[in-house]
Amino acid sequence: MNVYEQLNHPIAMLIFILTLFFPVIVGFLTLHRTKNQSDFFIGGRTMNKLVVALSAVSSGRSSWLVLGVSGMAYKMGVGAVWAVTGYVLAELFQFIYIGRKLRTQTEAYQSITLLDYFESRFRDNRHLIRITGALIIGIFITAYVAAQLKAGADSLSTATGMPVIASLVTASLMILIYMTLGGFIAVAYNDVIRAIIMLFGLVIFPTVGLVRLGGISCLLNTLRAWNPSHIDPLSIGFGALIGFLGIGLGSPGQPHIIVRYMSINDPDQLRKSAVIGTFWNVLMGWGAVMIGLLGRAAIPEVQNLPEQNPEMIYLVLSSQYFGPVFYGLLAGGIFAAILSTADSQLLVVASTFIRDIYEKIIRKNKTLSESSKLSLSRWIVIVSGVIALILACLAKDIIFWLVLFAWGGLGAAFGPALILSLYWKKTTRTGIVSGMIAGTLITIVWKLFLKTSSGIYELIPAFIGAFILIVLVSWIQEKGS
Amino acid sequence: MFQALAVLIILPMLIIGLSLVLYYLSGKQET
Numbered sequence A: 001m002n003v004y005e006q007l008n009h010p011i012a013m014l015i016f017i018l019t020l021f022f023p024v025i026v027g028f029l030t031l032h033r034t035k036n037q038s039d040f041f042i043g044g045r046t047m048n049k050l051v052v053a054l055s056a057v058s059s060g061r062s063s064w065l066v067l068g069v070s071g072m073a074y075k076m077g078v079g080a081v082w083a084v085t086g087y088v089l090a091e092l093f094q095f096i097y098i099g100r101k102l103r104t105q106t107e108a109y110q111s112i113t114l115l116d117y118f119e120s121r122f123r124d125n126r127h128l129i130r131i132t133g134a135l136i137i138g139i140f141i142t143a144y145v146a147a148q149l150k151a152g153a154d155s156l157s158t159a160t161g162m163p164v165i166a167s168l169v170t171a172s173l174m175i176l177i178y179m180t181l182g183g184f185i186a187v188a189y190n191d192v193i194r195a196i197i198m199l200f201g202l203v204i205f206p207t208v209g210l211v212r213l214g215g216i217s218c219l220l221n222t223l224r225a226w227n228p229s230h231i232d233p234l235s236i237g238f239g240a241l242i243g244f245l246g247i248g249l250g251s252p253g254q255p256h257i258i259v260r261y262m263s264i265n266d267p268d269q270l271r272k273s274a275v276i277g278t279f280w281n282v283l284m285g286w287g288a289v290m291i292g293l294l295g296r297a298a299i300p301e302v303q304n305l306p307e308q309n310p311e312m313i314y315l316v317l318s319s320q321y322f323g324p325v326f327y328g329l330l331a332g333g334i335f336a337a338i339l340s341t342a343d344s345q346l347l348v349v350a351s352t353f354i355r356d357i358y359e360k361i362i363r364k365n366k367t368l369s370e371s372s373k374l375s376l377s378r379w380i381v382i383v384s385g386v387i388a389l390i391l392a393c394l395a396k397d398i399i400f401w402l403v404l405f406a407w408g409g410l411g412a413a414f415g416p417a418l419i420l421s422l423y424w425k426k427t428t429r430t431g432i433v434s435g436m437i438a439g440t441l442i443t444i445v446w447k448l449f450l451k452t453s454s455g456i457y458e459l460i461p462a463f464i465g466a467f468i469l470i471v472l473v474s475w476i477q478e479k480g481s
Numbered sequence B: 001m002f003q004a005l006a007v008l009i010i011l012p013m014l015i016i017g018l019s020l021v022l023y024y025l026s027g028k029q030e031t
Helices: A010-033 A037-045 A049-060 A063-109 A114-121 A128-160 A164-213 A216-226 A238-253 A255-262 A267-298 A310-321 A324-362 A370-394 A396-423 A429-454 A459-480 B002-030
Strands: none
Touching: A010 A128, A010 A164, A010 A324, A037 A164, A037 A255, A037 A324, A037 A370, A049 A063, A049 A164, A049 A255, A049 A267, A049 A324, A063 A114, A063 A128, A063 A164, A063 A238, A063 A255, A063 A267, A063 A310, A063 A324, A063 A396, A063 B002, A114 A128, A114 A255, A114 A324, A114 A396, A128 A164, A128 A255, A128 A324, A128 A370, A128 A396, A128 A429, A164 A216, A164 A267, A164 A310, A164 A324, A164 A370, A216 A267, A216 B002, A238 A255, A238 A396, A238 A459, A255 A324, A255 A396, A267 A310, A267 B002, A310 A324, A324 A370, A370 A396, A396 A429, A396 A459, A429 A459
């Protein structure tokens, strides 16, 4: 069964293709606003509260939300709510308590990347933080981008019947065109459009489903009759509940989310972005859970789903509920989710290569003109994109292995470091470097050797471990001096 | 049933409410 079968309808395919290619037009429209490197990587700190809010929530959510969470709710029931609660709460606090402070300080230091900020904040002339951070970003985020491109290409190939390689090249080319033209500004405006498409899919869809079924009470009664534990939010167990909430600990360490806060025109506006972003996050997250629950009520046996995969429930229900126009839009919503994450992460990789490694380390004694910086940044986006594309084609096993650690590894490496750098004056450079390394290593070791026996999500011990180590090393250094 | 309704309906409303409270409190802090 091909869940994209309905795309055979010409109108559905037209809408679907429009959702895919519209971002390129945005790239052309934003070209004139990208005049220097700061514009290219952080929108010249001119983005408004709405763009920042929607860009932060949509680039933070990949297909994990649309397909993953709905599949999780199908499989586990109401308990899947905890998987969205953790990151929604974390990002609410981030907007207000991390975003505002970071935005103010990055402007004072004239930083355009997260590592720029760390280096200035700790007067790290030996570039230890920059090198450590660049390595972590280079490995995890490049793998992330490649995996997103591969996931997008696989779905595009299933949807259109194109070979996977052709789909991969099409998806990558499309991203690269608008990114090269408009940089961060194009990415951010495309994120806004995609946030709207995602919200449409994740709100209208369950609303229609609930109306058809006769309301939420009918839904819960149907699920209870099938399996009472499916509507018990605590049936997943305490360990899983804490692990789900712990997903949120990863948010403050994702450079592609953090950089959104640095791009706002007025730090105080982040308070409003927090309300808008939280509203959007809540609607999208709970919408995804409702889709999974509706799916279980409509198709109780997982054997009846394509490939017996719960993550197919979004597409299966869309084809049952909607005609070609809405179906095209809903199927496009999946690509919107995948590409909005991939482009934001690709921009972070490019900024790390050009700004953190080339300009600040390799060519640190030479001054580059603004126009050469901008032109180099554009080239490096293309080069990074091609590298990610090649990795997605040739090294997919390694990529998917690395991606398993990416959310946790980045979250533990940068989250505690960022929070302490903003809120604890005694934090030292050595403390930050130790925390970054420890956070990454604990994530990997815990996931490989201790997760199964302990049942604890690796990010929780890694985040706590990195946090404690930064405090300890900084404290010892301070006492020593 | 009540627990399910609480996490599906009341919890998201509480989180949106919390965002408004934090918006208000963070504004007061500034002044």
